[in-house]
Amino acid sequence: MLEVFASIQGEGRYVGEPQVFVRLRGCPLRCRWCDTPGSWSAQGREVRIDSRRGTRREPSLSTPFQVACWVAECEPGPPRTVSLTGGEPLAHPGFVLGLASFLGPRRLHLETAGAHPRALEKVLERVAHVSLDLKLPADLDAPVELESEPAEPVPRTRAEWAEVRAECLALVAERDACAKVIVAGNRAPEEFDELFESTAEHAPKLPVCIQPVTPVSGIPAPSIELVTHVAERARGLGLDVRIVPQVHRLLAIP
Numbered sequence: 001m002l003e004v005f006a007s008i009q010g011e012g013r014y015v016g017e018p019q020v021f022v023r024l025r026g027c028p029l030r031c032r033w034c035d036t037p038g039s040w041s042a043q044g045r046e047v048r049i050d051s052r053r054g055t056r057r058e059p060s061l062s063t064p065f066q067v068a069c070w071v072a073e074c075e076p077g078p079p080r081t082v083s084l085t086g087g088e089p090l091a092h093p094g095f096v097l098g099l100a101s102f103l104g105p106r107r108l109h110l111e112t113a114g115a116h117p118r119a120l121e122k123v124l125e126r127v128a129h130v131s132l133d134l135k136l137p138a139d140l141d142a143p144v145e146l147e148s149e150p151a152e153p154v155p156r157t158r159a160e161w162a163e164v165r166a167e168c169l170a171l172v173a174e175r176d177a178c179a180k181v182i183v184a185g186n187r188a189p190e191e192f193d194e195l196f197e198s199t200a201e202h203a204p205k206l207p208v209c210i211q212p213v214t215p216v217s218g219i220p221a222p223s224i225e226l227v228t229h230v231a232e233r234a235r236g237l238g239l240d241v242r243i244v245p246q247v248h249r250l251l252a253i254p
């Protein structure tokens with residue numbers, strides 16, 4: 001566990017909704033534009049809790065019940081939707097299931113990189129919404145194995161990514177879900193075709209949120225022309241497309 005805090009959903013289908021965010025530690029992927037590299041390691045001593053009474057730190061190793069209590073502490077008003085993010089929450093499917101059982105009236109949303117279809121299948125019935133990243137292999141450095149829970153193997157090749165992407169899309173196709181595609185300025189429009197073709201085949205009704213990258217680590221922001229070209233390639237396949245920048249960055253909130 002890395003942090004629990006209240007904020008506004010800045011991405012995807014529920015952009016703008018006040019939520020509580022539960023950020024788990026541990027991610028085997030290495031997206032070149034990752035804006036939360038502090039969440040990569042599954043090891044860590046402390047969790048930051050931004051409660052109504054102020055910020056404090058607790059031991060990182062925490063139970064789902066404990067985290068559900070922290071969620072209630074962080075809510076400034078009536079119960080909010082809880083967004084489970086990372087890191088990669090599906091590196092810890094047992095924790096996801098445990099937390100779901102302690103959240104009371106709150107909806108649980110899952111943000112995932114889409115690399116673990118078996119774990120997604122396991123938790124799917126217990127989450128109200130899935131925000132599924134569609135990763136461009138060219139945007140990824142080599143993955144690493146996590147030190148903690150044994151998870152299913154992480155895709156490494158373009159063919160392995162195509163396989164897990166198709167599986168994840170099929171799993172969320174008829175559910176409350178969306179796909180998220182990050183567009184960096186160093187990509188060409190046609191590079192995204194493999195993501196959109198797979199979506200059109202396996203989840204044609206899934207809303208696709210195209211998100212201009214927030215520049216980090218020397219990765220350039222895309223031009224509006226590039227973003228528009230990418231969006232039109234998706235629309236050309238009949239997909240339901242929205243262009244959504246990271247709203248929480250615009251508002252300068254966590």
Ligand code: SF4
Nearest residue numbers: 027029031034087113
């Ligand atoms: S999947 Fe998420 S946390 Fe992991 S490297 Fe990519 S952006 Fe960062």
